[in-house]
Amino acid sequence: MTQLFSAKKRILTLALFLTSCILYAQKTAWEEVAPGVWKAVVGSPDAFDLLKAADVPPRLEAIKRLDEGVFPFETSMIKADTVHRQTHLLFPLEKEEQIFGFGLNFKTVHQRGQILRLHVDHYGGRDNGRTHAPVPFYVSSKGYGVFINSARYIDVYAGSAARKDSENAPEARDRNTDRRWTSRPYSDAVEILVPSEGVEVYVFAGPTPLDAVKRYNLFTGGGPLPPRWGLGFTQRVHKLFTSDEVIEEAKAFEEKGYPLDFIGLEPGWQSKSYPNTFIWDKGRFPDPESFIKELKQMGVRVNLWVNPYVSPESPIYDKILPYTGTHTVWAGIVPDFTLQETKEIFWNQFEKQHLEIGVSGYKIDEVDGYDRYLWPDVAKFPSALSAEQIRQTYGLLVQKQSAALFKKRNQRTYGLIRASNAGGTSFPYVIYNDYYNHQDFITALINSSFSGVLWTPEARASKTAEEWLRRMQSVVFSPMAMINAWSSGTKPWSYPEVADEVKKMALLRMRMMPYWYSEFAKYHFMGIPPIRAMNLEEGFSMDQEQATISDDQADLEANPYAEAVRKEVKDQFMAGEFLLVAPMFTGQSSREVILPKGKWFDFYTGDYVGEGEIITVTPGLDKIPVFVKNGGIIPMTDPKLHAPKKGEKINLEIRHYGDQQGTYQLYDDDGETFDYEQGIFSWREIKVEKQKDGKFKGSISENEKNKPNNIDQITWRFMSK
């Protein structure tokens, strides 16, 4: 047998191996770049990365207001080295520690034990790292976060591998006879491979997991503050609708009493799509400016579907051609958005054709995948960035650049995007996709809170009225209350049996606008995600259960390594500061709800339902189970079909729940512009205090001079007797 390596070479490689082990053990140097945020530079990082692509400055003042944080590791326990032109990182894990994050996963919340290759793509049915926002940031139950700032495809072994020299190395067991044998021996570290000769790493302190999330969110710019109209209700019309048909649809909403704040036009508004011209089709939209005006007068704004792939028949084709990649997507050329020329040519068209006539936002499609649609990794781009780097940041770039168009006009926007990544926290876009599993949609909603992204479990079509109502109930408790009827043409009232219930849900959304709006303001100013996993809620303790199973218990034909079934909570979430939402799915009439510590109360009735326990609820078809924390204050308003305009005053119905006092920070501004960045906003404190006679009394702080005040009448409702 031929020697694969000569003796000399073997001695040399063994020496190199030992040396690299020594280097591997070198400490990484951590620099505190913001309060409780540390950065390390390993090796020689790429010039281009996620934070550079997003290019949003940290909200340092807001970070300073967070609780103080301590570096969460013994620095010597973190390993980093560069070898084989790769960077290998290791972060220790403790025995009961749980980890979350790594982007928009649809089937798992707990990530410990997962192996992911973080790669922007349309989600494909497995939590393997291929997803719309494969954010390389994870959060620990111990209260810290770790972020890998790389625009490469990153391999993550999130507590799945075991090192022979670890002091926590798992014990070898005999599978023949030892019932404790497991196919997943103990792993004490998160190990990460970045295919690059260096990388920037960030660590975010707690003390709680939510604090780490807040710190990360603020460091990446804080959440977006949507316009009020963005938090209303939205319908996307069939892709081949004409302007007349769209107007008719908007009128139908009005006549039937369904709220509608913006309407989405699907690809057919363009003269050609897939690839796109980006100009209005003269046949279907003969006078787009009047069309948009007419809708605006009805209180309805317009959002345009696009994807960035340019048709040969687009007016910008010839000009932009030199600034595009070597490969096409649906025979359209692929703009390299990292170049100034590209930005000018591409977005200039959008300003002329869309913004100048009043378009309010975009739905930017297919910037994620699948691989068979998008450019291959062998594609080359004029900026000389790799196809991989363009893939990982394409969603970030188009969000940033399109949102900037509106900002130039002092206009807020709120739209949809199919890809994002770390750094995009502040971009006013919500992720959606073609998948449709309702349960998984809720899991994604939960996971969005760990990754600084927003997600909508859009409703499109349904097999039954029950399914339709259940989906509508979920969507109105999400960042964007949307029906996407691009193909199905469904309307909220398409299922007559539940038409009234659907209307009630849509109007509930509108009634809750003061609460949602304040919660988004907290996302922006304080980094608190408006939708939160239970695992970020204090007093929630549901450790991931793993029912170990031995060989003789398993069906080894179906499960040859006797893998245990994971148990985790992925079907209930926190909406805003006080609400716990537990969606119902088709076919369910009852479900369990896990209540964190403290008393909880029914949102609809104010009744006490339990505390720190699991309850079973049977809400009926017309209700989605929602519970309120003790002392919770929910500011609501009258049911209206459109969000308040700038300057429009609204009445408040301020609800209080439970047997405990409470406070609530109510946010106010003009709801449409960026004037809040100049300080033109207000926070008013709502207080509910218990009087000597046991009754509750509510108050709201005075409005400061020269601050917005859009509140007219206030009614107090003390829901719990």
Added chain:
Amino acid sequence: MTQLFSAKKRILTLALFLTSCILYAQKTAWEEVAPGVWKAVVGSPDAFDLLKAADVPPRLEAIKRLDEGVFPFETSMIKADTVHRQTHLLFPLEKEEQIFGFGLNFKTVHQRGQILRLHVDHYGGRDNGRTHAPVPFYVSSKGYGVFINSARYIDVYAGSAARKDSENAPEARDRNTDRRWTSRPYSDAVEILVPSEGVEVYVFAGPTPLDAVKRYNLFTGGGPLPPRWGLGFTQRVHKLFTSDEVIEEAKAFEEKGYPLDFIGLEPGWQSKSYPNTFIWDKGRFPDPESFIKELKQMGVRVNLWVNPYVSPESPIYDKILPYTGTHTVWAGIVPDFTLQETKEIFWNQFEKQHLEIGVSGYKIDEVDGYDRYLWPDVAKFPSALSAEQIRQTYGLLVQKQSAALFKKRNQRTYGLIRASNAGGTSFPYVIYNDYYNHQDFITALINSSFSGVLWTPEARASKTAEEWLRRMQSVVFSPMAMINAWSSGTKPWSYPEVADEVKKMALLRMRMMPYWYSEFAKYHFMGIPPIRAMNLEEGFSMDQEQATISDDQADLEANPYAEAVRKEVKDQFMAGEFLLVAPMFTGQSSREVILPKGKWFDFYTGDYVGEGEIITVTPGLDKIPVFVKNGGIIPMTDPKLHAPKKGEKINLEIRHYGDQQGTYQLYDDDGETFDYEQGIFSWREIKVEKQKDGKFKGSISENEKNKPNNIDQITWRFMSK
């Protein structure tokens, strides 16, 4: 908005981009390294690659005997460049050209349009490149093959991407209204990304696709020549059987009249497994040497299950520890088989403990995946090869090194492996896995013929007797006729309703041994795979149909890009030179069979069934449809329970089918040793010629002096009237 790149930098990158385009268009230099085999070296290839790992010299004399081949491309049409520390390759495709290969796929035969990341792993249910043998070799319907000799994870875009500057660039269509719009525009190239700064590429000439396959097979050493006993029947016993229970099982086979050539012991033969000690368990196997002898006397050999992960309780643990990777698998250490020390320590144990007491072969498990079991890509090995390279070649290394142990003893072996790769063609191992979809098992059998690997659709358990028989029927027409009862404990007779039929099938396997043995000899000496896809059969023409579907035809909720359904033949195959096998699956009573050009005849009856057409057959539960080419000659023998021993003479029943003359090369040697490498083998030509009176007459060439002749009586059967 911050400029991502300064003006200077932009000019520079544009210049670099243009330069790289020029470089990209440079011709690659091709060197003819064997008749019809060209090699190019792009950039700076890795020192370690698949051919180096396999380390098997080409069979040059055999290649010379093939038809002459011409280089199948305009060299200028092939592109190769190194950029971003990667190698990008491009091979052109023509309009109707079909491609096959890229390893052991389970759901697709036609690869054009596929995107694969070739990565050794346990197959996971999708043809995405993650499979046991992700061989980077493809075959074209035009009659050539391309092989990328890299031990990296290779990204393949097999005719799925479109370049804007191609002269075949697809036309942009308007999805809004053009019914011809397709989500998969025309792609005119195979593009490949190798994550390395260079690579070796090989091109294999035809003229036919089968010639290209033969050339590749011979270049990588030719197929293995199994011992005759390897082509018999094998049973793997329950993992916790004792030696007494194994003997009992072998006796039961004998008493009930079921053939048995070798018995497989599963992990429990060891004192500890997962990880392994590699020594016999004293309780279950108190006297392994006598045990093996007793079985040998019954005509039954022993095969041992192993995986390479070493238990702390193994006698070799301390010695081998320095030659293992940083990470453990099931708490066992991972030998670096590229080092001489490893090989000596590890396999020395095998020789002492196993071979010296008469063990005949191994089943080497879990050298493939899944990721969550094996070492992560951040693992480091003492040879300083990357974890990726070790992963891609681990199966090759263990096959080569274990087979060499037997060769040292002038003993042939035949075993099982769960991972292989390009270069492993000659290794006497058959791939198997934990998957169990019968249809997909047959597709894998078909695909094995494009990739120089062997695959068995093993039978393990079944829900019904029908399923059991159907699986047994398939497995006896595959490279290894095996029941794997490691968990289920199933026996061939476990389903009483079909016990007789199962016996008939097992005995048919034994009766067909002269045919199978000659076909494997052709694999070894001529590179012709014993199991072949229909696409390698002359006269077979079934272009992949793709029913295009327009948006208005598709259900866009379920299929949002109106993707067409692929139609391809993946449920019938050629077995040896003359047989067409069309397996039946559970629940089927009829099926279609596509007959290539020429007349075809029923294997069981000799009846004419059709020619160059699709027929429908209803074979009944007891038959698997098998058809014989016109003029086909099938040498068979008496039904025996064990393969002939060395020197044992057998009777031949030589069958002829059809209305046409035929010839057949019958191979003979001692069936057990490597003496054939010293020329101790014979090829005898069997001829069936038509006499003047229309009747057929058979003859066999004289046996050459000093050549093996194990034939006793010959009977001729002219099956077709």
